[in-house]
Amino acid sequence: MKSAAWKYSWLTYRRDALWFPPALWGLFVMIVLIMRHPAVRFNLARGYLGFIVPLISGIMAAYAVLDDPALELRFATPVRAGQTLLARLGLVMAVQAACAFSFQLFLLALKVDLSPLGGLLGVQLAWFLPTLSLIALGTAGSLAGAQTTMGAFLVGAVWLVQVMMKSWLEANAKYLHLFLGALVPGDPDLALNQCVLLLGSMALLFFSWALLHRQERFI
Amino acid sequence: MIQITGLTKTYGRGAKAAPALRGIDLQIGSGMFGLLGPNGAGKTTLMRILAGIVNPSRGALRVAGHDLTTDAGKRAVKSVLGYLPQELGMYLELTAAQFVDYMAILKGLDEPRERKRRVAAVLEMVALQESADRKIKGFSGGMKRRVGIAQALVNDPRLLIVDEPTAGLDPEERIRFRNLLVNLAVDRTVILSTHIVEDIGQTCRDIAVLAQGRILFRGSPAEMTEAAGGHVWNVTSARLEQPEQGLTVTSMLHLTDGIQYRLVGPRPEAFPHAEAARPSLEDGYVWLMKSALQ
Numbered sequence: 001m002k003s004a005a006w007k008y009s010w011l012t013y014r015r016d017a018l019w020f021p022p023a024l025w026g027l028f029v030m031i032v033l034i035m036r037h038p039a040v041r042f043n044l045a046r047g048y049l050g051f052i053v054p055l056i057s058g059i060m061a062a063y064a065v066l067d068d069p070a071l072e073l074r075f076a077t078p079v080r081a082g083q084t085l086l087a088r089l090g091l092v093m094a095v096q097a098a099c100a101f102s103f104q105l106f107l108l109a110l111k112v113d114l115s116p117l118g119g120l121l122g123v124q125l126a127w128f129l130p131t132l133s134l135i136a137l138g139t140a141g142s143l144a145g146a147q148t149t150m151g152a153f154l155v156g157a158v159w160l161v162q163v164m165m166k167s168w169l170e171a172n173a174k175y176l177h178l179f180l181g182a183l184v185p186g187d188p189d190l191a192l193n194q195c196v197l198l199l200g201s202m203a204l205l206f207f208s209w210a211l212l213h214r215q216e217r218f219i
Numbered sequence: 220m221i222q223i224t225g226l227t228k229t230y231g232r233g234a235k236a237a238p239a240l241r242g243i244d245l246q247i248g249s250g251m252f253g254l255l256g257p258n259g260a261g262k263t264t265l266m267r268i269l270a271g272i273v274n275p276s277r278g279a280l281r282v283a284g285h286d287l288t289t290d291a292g293k294r295a296v297k298s299v300l301g302y303l304p305q306e307l308g309m310y311l312e313l314t315a316a317q318f319v320d321y322m323a324i325l326k327g328l329d330e331p332r333e334r335k336r337r338v339a340a341v342l343e344m345v346a347l348q349e350s351a352d353r354k355i356k357g358f359s360g361g362m363k364r365r366v367g368i369a370q371a372l373v374n375d376p377r378l379l380i381v382d383e384p385t386a387g388l389d390p391e392e393r394i395r396f397r398n399l400l401v402n403l404a405v406d407r408t409v410i411l412s413t414h415i416v417e418d419i420g421q422t423c424r425d426i427a428v429l430a431q432g433r434i435l436f437r438g439s440p441a442e443m444t445e446a447a448g449g450h451v452w453n454v455t456s457a458r459l460e461q462p463e464q465g466l467t468v469t470s471m472l473h474l475t476d477g478i479q480y481r482l483v484g485p486r487p488e489a490f491p492h493a494e495a496a497r498p499s500l501e502d503g504y505v506w507l508m509k510s511a512l513q
Contacts, residue, residue: 002329008321012310069308073370076270076302077325078294213290216273 009087012070017063018095021056025099028052029106041112049100049127050117050182055159057096058134062142062151064088065212072219081212085205089135100127118185126181129197133178134159136204143211146218176200220378220408221247221269226278228264228432239264241432243278251404253423253440254412255504261432262412263305266382269410270302283377298327301371301379305386305412307363311356315347315366318355322370341369345399361392368399379409385418397422420500428507435511440500447498447506452482454490463487467505484509 028048032041065088068074074084104123107114117123134155142151162169162178169177174189175196187193211217226243229236239261256262267273268280271293279288283299286292310318319338328334342351345365350358355366364384371379381400385393400409401422413419419426420440428436428443436443452466457477466484483505487493498506 002324004320004331005324008313008317008324011313011317012321015312070310072272072304072306072308073302073322074325075272076297076300076304077322078297078327079325080294214274216267219267219272 005087006091009091012068013088013091014063014067017060020060021053021095021099024048024052024056025103028103032107032110032112038113041107041110042114042116045103045107045112045114046117046126046182048103049123050130050179051159051163053096053100053127054130054134054178055155057092057131058138058155058159059152060092060095060138061089061135062138062155063148064092065139065208066142066146066148066218075215075219081209084212085139085209089139089205092135093131096131097128100131116185117182122181122185125194126185129181129194129201130178132201133197133204136201136208139208140204140211143208143218220249220283221245222279222281223247224279226265226268226280227276228261228268228273229276238432240268240275243429243432243434245427245434245437247408247410248425249404249406249408250425251401251409251411251423253419253426254410254429255414255416255419255426256429257414257508260414260429262414262429263382265429266304266380266410266412269378270300270380271297296378298374299377301374301376303364303367303371303379303381303384305382307367309355309363309366312354314352314354315342315358315362315369316351318366319370319373323373326374328374337373337375338369341372344372345369346395360387361389361396364388364392364396368396372403377407379403379407380412381409382412383414384411385413385415393418416501416504428504430508430511436507440503443503443507444498444500445503447483447503449495450483450485450506451496451498451502452480452484452487452490452493453496454480454482454487454493456480456490463489465509467509469502469505 028044032044035041035044065084114123117126137158138151138155141154142148145151166179166183170184174180174187175193177193178197180187180190180193223243223245226240228240229238231237243265254262254265264273268275269282271287275288281287282296285295287296313321316338319341320334323334323338328337342348345368347362347365347369350362355363358366385396388396397418400411403409411418411422424439426438426440426443427434455474455477466482466487468480469483470481472479481496483502
């Protein structure tokens with residue numbers, strides 16, 4: 001995509017939705033500053049990166065494609081479905097990545113140790129893969145139901161079930177556990193879990209791409 | 220330019236199936252083409268199919284040689300298409316120039332200098348050059364429509380589809396808009412879909428009337444007007460009376476000696492002094508719709 005197209009993707013995205021990630025970022029920064037115990041700070045960092053960033057990303061993704069006032073005009077242009085997904089979801093991912101990276105820099109400045117989550121790559125995968133998974137789920141849900149609330153509801157429900165059933169998932173379905181990287185970073189099956197999350201996300205994004213070809217469902 | 224054969228569109232399935240178009244056959248050449256019909260006739264569905272947004276259920280559809288039932292054909296048509304939908308959604312936080320520029324990018328105008336030139340040209344064409352850097356949220360309904368037509372023209376389309384473009388415009392804006400469309404139709408195909416008979420009469424030489432998903436009439440406005448010949452009556456009555464069944468009142472004028480009705484239908488038996496009137500295009504449309512429903 002050309003830089004001008006990215007600029008307009010940014011300018012046409014819902015302003016109120018864009019305030020949400022930095023607002024939560026600010027909230028967690030303040031809480032981390034208030035809480036001085038290293039273990040508490042680590043848990044807050046894990047909570048923000050591994051749980052909050054994916055949840056907000058998934059909800060934003062549910063609205064990203066269909067919550068567009070000029071959707072019919074966009075559909076009448078030769079823009080491909082893949083380009084639309086890239087422009088809208090790329091922006092969500094970029095905003096969340098900026099929040100995640102800046103939060104890590106802030107933690108680094110406070111000397112909060114993130115090594116229990118693994119090395120540098122392990123820390124990044126702990127937030128990136130659940131984020132990608134919930135982005136894909138939110139997009140596919142809203143496109144399959146042809147309404148944004150469907151995607152947002154699906155993301156919220158899956159997130160809640162995964163949080164509430166984390167022990168059961170660890171014991172019985174760890175490959176489908178969204179938060180294994182954040183909760184049990186030393187699990188021997190983590191790599192397989194990460195592969196499943198990546199492939200599942202790709203499958204959902206492919207499904208979204210196919211759905212987006214049936215434009216009449218969305219106008 | 221456009222060849223439509225046996226075009227059918229049904230929304231939903233089974234018991235919930237709602238037919239929108241029922242076997243449309245139509246050929247449209249260059250110039251201004253008017254599509255007239257009541258609300259719910261299927262006009263917007265036809266426009267959306269021609270714009271490559273809605274898929275037909277059955278039938279063949281070719282625009283400038285491209286098959287609109289295939290993905291490749293749709294993309295080819297969309298690259299030469301200008302589209303102004305009935306419900307024009309816009310990014311209100313953008314300025315007029317930014318909005319048109321963004322649509323130009325989506326339409327594949329990648330070269331920045333050429334794009335800037337085109338954006339300035341189309342905004343001038345719709346007399347918005349002075350307001351190019353103002354946010355759309357501050358625009359009137361007419362100005363928003365003009366931004367809509369500017370975005371439709373930014374890729375210099377061979378086919379321009381405008382769906383109910385004058386809805387909500389004041390009389391002056393409507394006239395300006397109609398004149399603009401006529402000028403644009405000199406070297407391209409412009410399809411104007413509307414339920415406002417006057418807009419069609421002032422702009423099109425070639426029209427079709429769509430009702431309940433079928434083409435009821437195809438020809439010129441003059442031919443449609445002539446079809447009502449001998450079926451239009453002027454009647455003056457001292458009392459306010461309901462016209463007979465089978466007659467449609469197209470206008471009522473309160474005079475000092477009573478009310479003058481303009482009626483479309485068979486000779487009104489209750490008014491022996493009824494005078495035959497010269498039909499207008501609107502009378503022709505009303506007669507056509509009455510005939511079709513009988």
